[in-house]
Amino acid sequence: MRQLLVECSDPGLVITLAEEFENVLRQIDFPRAQALHGQLSNLARELGPECEEVWRGFRLEMPNDGGYPPAFGKRAAASRTSGVEEEHLKQLLAQAAERGLGQFELRKTVLLPQDGPAPETREQYVRDLADSIRWATWEELGIFQSPVELPEAMAAHRHQLIDEYTGDVLRARACFPAVGHLWIRDSLKQLEQALEEVNTRAEAVMSYELARLDPAEVGPTERIHWAALAARLGKEVEKWCLAAEESLAYIYQRAALVWLLWTECRGWGPARPFLEKCLQTLIEEAKTIYTADGLAALRLLYDDLRRPPWGELDSLLAEERAEAEDENTTVGD
Secondary structure, rough: OOOOOOEEEEEEEEEEEOOHHHHHHHOOOOHHHHHHHHHHHHHHHOOHHHHHHHHOOEEOOOOOOOOOOOOEEEEOOOOOOOOOHHHHHHHHHHHHHOOOOOOOOEEOOOOOOOOOOOOOOOOHHHHHHHHHHHHHHHOOOOOOOEEEOOOOHHHHHEEEHHHHHHHHHHHHHOOOOOHHHHHHHHHHHHHHHHHHHHHHHHHHHHHHHHHHOOOOOOHHHHHHHHHHHHHOOOOHHHHHHHHHHHOOOOOHHHHHHHHHHHHOOOOOOOOHHHHHHHHHHHHHHHHOOOOOHHHHHHHHHHHHOOOOOHHHHHHHHHHHHHHHHHHHHHHHH
């Protein structure tokens, strides 16, 4: 998922390969991305010292503000992304396109670069690929809200139930003469009872419609809404997941759908076994299509989904302990 990142750096520039992500997963592994960086470096050297100087400092990274790997970024206090720099880079990228290295896009960023002792590693590249598969939920599936919106008909029905069952309760409580904590407590109790009734009736209709409705009667995005509802309720999951997949041409898009539905059911309930099987099938299918790094990204996505919530906490605590030990060692020296 794209996160809100508030850490900012000096203005930087990012160069991304304007290529279908499916082709990246099929053709561009980490060594190929490194080779691409080297080819751009050689080309910048050919174009003269000014272009070479502007290119110097670009490294393989993914700043998490758009685009797909491979991407090359540069941040430097001395570099204020001036128009002159951008012109030199545009000249470099135009020459790269003419010589068949690929079509590239140039954009600005204010996000911090990837950090660490060795950020330009295969491990980081695979992680960037896996993150990009998740981002496809927003970029390509057209889902911009989490949790995923209810199907239009179900949202309208529950809205009607809310009006029917809670309106009278709220109006009655507004006129009730009690005040203070007692009024709040009793009002919440009655409202909770009304909402429980709304939920029971809404879920019954949702389950009925999931079974009754023909997926062919709704559009591709609405099918995803129904599939998300099916995953939450644990009803008709296979029917709606397969229907939502029909419009998705690529393996990574279907993997993004599985990730989306997994998060909708929080990895629990009747939907989990089916979703696990789906992702395992996609990984098997990718073995003969994707690069080793593309396949590793799918496996990383699978491992991330199956990791318990406290697994991330354990890794963070281990990192904190390692940092504390390093600090103690430094102080001792």
